[in-house]
Amino acid sequence: MLRRFFWLVFLLVPALAAGVTLNGAGATFPYPLYAKYFSAYHKLTGVRVNYQSIGSGGGIRQLYAQTVHFGASDAPLTDEQVEAFERKFGTAVVHVPTALGAVVPIYNLPGLSTPLRFSGPLLADLFLGKVKKWNDPRIAELNPGVKLPPFPVTVVHRSDGSGTTYVWTEYLAKVSQEWRDRVGVGKSVSWPTGLGGKGNEGVAGLVRQTPGAIGYAELVYAVQNKIAYGAVQNRAGKFVLADLATVKAAAAIDDFPADTRVSLTDTPAPDGYPVASFTWILVYRDLDKNRAFKSKAEAKALFDLLWWIVHDGQKLNEALHYAALPEVAVRASEANLRALRYRGEPLE
Amino acid sequence: MKARLYGKLGDALFTALLVALALGVLGVAGLLAWELWVGGAPAFRAFGFWGFTLSSEWNAVSERFGAWPFLIGTVVTSAAALILAFFPSLAAAIVVAEYAPRRLGEVVAYLIDLLAALPSVVYGLWGIFVLVPLVRDHVEQPLFLWSAEHAPALMGLLGPPTGIGMFSAVLVLALMILPYASSLARDAIRLVPREQREAMYALGATRWEVVRRVVLPYARGGIFAGVVLALARAIGETMAVTMLIGNSGQLPYSVFGPAATMASVIANEFTEAEGELHLASLLAVGFLLLLLSLAVNLIADFILRRMSVGEGRK
Numbered sequence: 016m017l018r019r020f021f022w023l024v025f026l027l028v029p030a031l032a033a034g035v036t037l038n039g040a041g042a043t044f045p046y047p048l049y050a051k052y053f054s055a056y057h058k059l060t061g062v063r064v065n066y067q068s069i070g071s072g073g074g075i076r077q078l079y080a081q082t083v084h085f086g087a088s089d090a091p092l093t094d095e096q097v098e099a100f101e102r103k104f105g106t107a108v109v110h111v112p113t114a115l116g117a118v119v120p121i122y123n124l125p126g127l128s129t130p131l132r133f134s135g136p137l138l139a140d141l142f143l144g145k146v147k148k149w150n151d152p153r154i155a156e157l158n159p160g161v162k163l164p165p166f167p168v169t170v171v172h173r174s175d176g177s178g179t180t181y182v183w184t185e186y187l188a189k190v191s192q193e194w195r196d197r198v199g200v201g202k203s204v205s206w207p208t209g210l211g212g213k214g215n216e217g218v219a220g221l222v223r224q225t226p227g228a229i230g231y232a233e234l235v236y237a238v239q240n241k242i243a244y245g246a247v248q249n250r251a252g253k254f255v256l257a258d259l260a261t262v263k264a265a266a267a268i269d270d271f272p273a274d275t276r277v278s279l280t281d282t283p284a285p286d287g288y289p290v291a292s293f294t295w296i297l298v299y300r301d302l303d304k305n306r307a308f309k310s311k312a313e314a315k316a317l318f319d320l321l322w323w324i325v326h327d328g329q330k331l332n333e334a335l336h337y338a339a340l341p342e343v344a345v346r347a348s349e350a351n352l353r354a355l356r357y358r359g360e361p362l363e
Numbered sequence: 364m365k366a367r368l369y370g371k372l373g374d375a376l377f378t379a380l381l382v383a384l385a386l387g388v389l390g391v392a393g394l395l396a397w398e399l400w401v402g403g404a405p406a407f408r409a410f411g412f413w414g415f416t417l418s419s420e421w422n423a424v425s426e427r428f429g430a431w432p433f434l435i436g437t438v439v440t441s442a443a444a445l446i447l448a449f450f451p452s453l454a455a456a457i458v459v460a461e462y463a464p465r466r467l468g469e470v471v472a473y474l475i476d477l478l479a480a481l482p483s484v485v486y487g488l489w490g491i492f493v494l495v496p497l498v499r500d501h502v503e504q505p506l507f508l509w510s511a512e513h514a515p516a517l518m519g520l521l522g523p524p525t526g527i528g529m530f531s532a533v534l535v536l537a538l539m540i541l542p543y544a545s546s547l548a549r550d551a552i553r554l555v556p557r558e559q560r561e562a563m564y565a566l567g568a569t570r571w572e573v574v575r576r577v578v579l580p581y582a583r584g585g586i587f588a589g590v591v592l593a594l595a596r597a598i599g600e601t602m603a604v605t606m607l608i609g610n611s612g613q614l615p616y617s618v619f620g621p622a623a624t625m626a627s628v629i630a631n632e633f634t635e636a637e638g639e640l641h642l643a644s645l646l647a648v649g650f651l652l653l654l655l656s657l658a659v660n661l662i663a664d665f666i667l668r669r670m671s672v673g674e675g676r677k
């Protein structure tokens with residue numbers, strides 16, 4: 016009996032000692048992708064990564080509380096948040112983009128075969144409750160030849176705080192003065208009208224159940240669940256249907272910022288889908304300032320992991336319907352990762 | 364000798380254990396209230412206790428928070444659900460305990476108790492996929508169209524007939540709390556002594572008279588306890604309500620339109636609340652919810668006491 020127990024210990028100890036374990040927490044939107052990354056990376060290197068998808072806000076809080084090696088967020092840190100980290104810990108926070116996501120307008124109008132076309136100001140007025148019927152001339156004007164039913168418009172939005180809402184409201188605020196003044200931008204906002212559903216599935220469920228409903232959801236969710244979604248007119252005037260190519264094209268902008276904290280909504284890119292966004296992994300630049308790190312080996316493991324994600328890992332994106340990083344974002348991330356330090360030493 | 368010593372020691376240990384566990388429960392409850400208070404304090408400080416409780420603006424963008432819409436939502440939905448559930452639950456209890464043959468009564472009682480065992484997310488799903496389309500097509504839209512034609516003044520009160528909203532949430536909530544009210548009422552009715560009934564029958568009373576004059580007055584303490592338990596459940600219910608109520612804190616509420624409750628707003632916004640004040644406000648809502656539950660229980664306790672005094676006098 017006892018001997019058997021000893022064998023167990025012998026079997027377990029090497030397994031425990033072998034790999035470094037990294038912990039992360041944050042956004043739910045990229046969770047399926049991250050789960051894939053981390054299992055592939057574990058097979059490749061033996062490094063174990065635990066990721067808890069507790070939401071972007073929670074990820075930032077955990078990073079601030081130093082309980083995790085990295086956080087993850089669908090929205091970049093605000094300038095105040097960046098300053099808060101600098102003041103408290105004396106280090107910058109590095110944003111590493113991992114993928115691109117998009118938010119699409121979904122609707123429930125029986126009998127339509129082609130995707131509806133929306134313009135930014137029209138979407139804003141729909142979500143402000145100002146366009147009340149589907150056969151409104153403003154919708155008909157953008158969709159010639161489409162027979163629009165005289166249904167009342169029922170707006171469906173997220174009831175939980177969400178990066179999806181952030182991207183959606185940021186876009187609406189950029190294209191509508193009234194949205195900017197009355198509602199603003201945030202993960203949860205004070206909606207002027209409509210029903211709230213919890214999560215992408217909640218919104219999609221309500222839209223499916225309610226004829227005449229319009230809502231918004233992650234592209235990944237809409238594609239996987241085969242929900243019809245509309246095309247949105249971008250700044251260049253083109254009606255763009257979100258897919259991997261148009262979402263990736265949204266990041267093809269001239270003045271890409273070095274810290275990658277860039278908003279891609281209402282992108283000037285001529286072929287880009289206008290409601291797209293990066294999702295980021297967040298780490299301290301001086302990794303030793305984060306109490307979660309116990310050794311340089313852990314810091315090195317994190318560096319290698321992130322390097323792998325922005326290069327080889329990107330091949331996993333498209334199979335899961337996440338757009339891969341464009342070249343500019345990879346170059347910027349390389350420079351940012353090279354700047355990571357552990358007790359002043361580079362990790363490359 | 365040895366046995367007795369052992370017994371005494373065991374007794375002492377057992378007493379100590381019980382006291383420790385009982386105090387532990389008290390401690391946990393106290394700690395809970397304290398933590399909610401401390402967590403919510405920044406919100407109370409920023410807006411004032413009454414300013415926070417009575418303000419109806421909840422806006423995470425401008426960082427102005429008030430709990431009033433959610434307080435109203437919780438009170439209205441749970442009160443309405445209780446009113447809806449009360450008579451059916453009492454009727455079910457009377458049927459099971461008094462009228463039905465024993466076998467049938469057992470089956471019905473079992474099924475009612477089973478309602479309490481269903482997870483609330485299942486109620487939510489059933490609500491979304493079955494109840495909402497039914498209510499929308501056969502209750503809300505006909506009523507709405509009727510009022511549009513005959514009583515336009517009512518339309519604002521009724522609200523948009525989308526199926527998702529206060530009305531569906533209250534229906535499901537009533538169904539969820541029914542077993543609690545019913546099961547306590549049933550036990551109380553069964554505890555009514557045989558002699559009481561027999562005496563009444565001996566006087567020539569009908570079955571209905573026995574129920575009305577003997578069973579219900581005698582069992583009212585238990586029935587009321589069931590009502591309180593059901594109300595407490597309704598106040599705290601989160602998942603099913605969140606799935607069905609439409610989650611909009613915009614006052615004024617309408618009968619069919621969306622609303623929000625204290626529990627639903629916490630469940631919705633807690634994970635992604637980033638601003639310190641937003642998080643504090645959610646905890647403050649939790650604290651108010653605790654106060655509301657406490658108030659309900661205290662009032663219930665007071666009424667129960669009055670009831671038993673009345674019984675003693677009789």
